[in-house]
């Protein structure tokens with residue numbers, strides 16, 4: 066007898082432990098509606114204590130107002146699951162799912178009700194929605210940032226630039242002085258920043274000095290700094306120069322070819338010895354700076370002419386990166402046309418597109434101002450057009466002439482005869498000249514033909 070009680074007690078304990086494993090509240094009644102067990106989660110959800118429930122009839126409990134709805138009579142009667150909403154003492158909404166449990170004869174012997182906190186579920190749902198909103202916002206900001214980042218990104222699609230970038234990365238890791246050569250607008254400034262970015266000094270300052278923009282008389286004091294009273298107009302307390310500000314970092318000397326001869330000696334000393342003196346001082350100061358210089362001048366020629374010191378020239382000529390003009394890297398032109406079109410459409414909320422023929426013409430144009438010119442030109446096209454498809458006839462006259470010269474006008478794929486191709490260009494050219502100058506008479510003068518020729522061609526190409 067004693068053993069049986071022990072067994073029953075431990076079975077009951079086991080049942081209770083199993084009930085505690087559920088994350089829902091659980092309420093168990095027998096076939097007469099007597100409460101057999103509840104778990105802790107049920108107590109938590111409803112604020113009711115096990116002691117006030119177990120052993121008592123659910124009908125009585127309902128009558129006492131412990132809960133407002135009971136499922137058990139319907140479940141016993143139907144033998145089926147029943148769902149209902151209850152409001153608990155603590156004024157929380159709970160969802161109750163009651164299930165019948167059958168014996169071997171198919172009779173209902175128990176009713177188990179799973180209770181879920183709807184308030185909590187709603188709160189969780191709201192939390193999840195808030196989190197989803199935050200994730201969306203984060204994604205949006207991140208995309209915008211990425212787009213912005215990409216907009217500032219540099220394009221190096223051509224084989225020539227890919228190779229140059231490989232070389233740049235290797236040089237960047239050393240502390241060698243770099244000389245960037247190339248026509249105006251090829252990206253010397255952009256590459257100088259890349260060198261700094263790829264170097265071990267990337268977290269230190271990067272300072273650019275445009276030697277052509279600082280008046281000759283100020284270059285020295287700007288670069289080296291000065292002592293108090295060094296010259297009239299100088300700050301009383303003296304001033305640190307850019308060299309000190311860039312200590313441990315990189316200085317980019319743009320347009321180095323413009324630097325006055327007497328400054329070149331002092332510059333050579335800093336580059337070589339990493340030493341300098343404030344203007345008006347004899348105290349030698351140490352500095353740790355990497356120099357990058359750039360010019361679009363032919364420095365060797367400047368040396369020959371006596372405008373540039375040969376010792377500085379050789380000192381700068383350690384690691385040279387010669388950036389080819391855009392016309393020598395057509396893959397970059399295509400990529401840049403698309404890149405800048407995308408950038409400015411985005412910036413001005415437009416949807417300007419280019420026909421293939423226009424893209425090809427842009428690729429053929431020589432771009433004497435290099436990347437700067439392409440950037441400004443595409444920006445101009447986007448701002449001055451609405452959401453249009455632009456064609457070759459939207460090019461200015463000078464570009465049209467340039468692109469007509471080009472040997473890459475899709476001639477292989479067009480299957481057109483020479484006469485047809487010439488006709489195509491003649492038509493475009495006539496249209497453009499007429500658009501620009503307004504009358505057939507002016508067009509005839511500009512194109513150096515008779516007016517009758519212009520009229521005949523207008524008729525031929527249906528341009529009248």
Ligand SMILES: Nc1ncnc2c1ncn2[C@@H]1O[C@H](COP(=O)(O)OP(=O)(O)OP(=O)(O)O)[C@@H](O)[C@H]1O
Nearest residue numbers: 218219220248249250251252253254255361436437
């Ligand atoms: N590879 C590139 N991808 C995207 N934009 C570029 C690239 N190279 C240059 N640019 C852009 O073209 C413009 C001119 O570039 P940058 O100032 O670097 O040329 P530069 O050679 O230093 O010109 P300059 O000799 O006139 O000083 C800048 O707006 C720059 O952002």
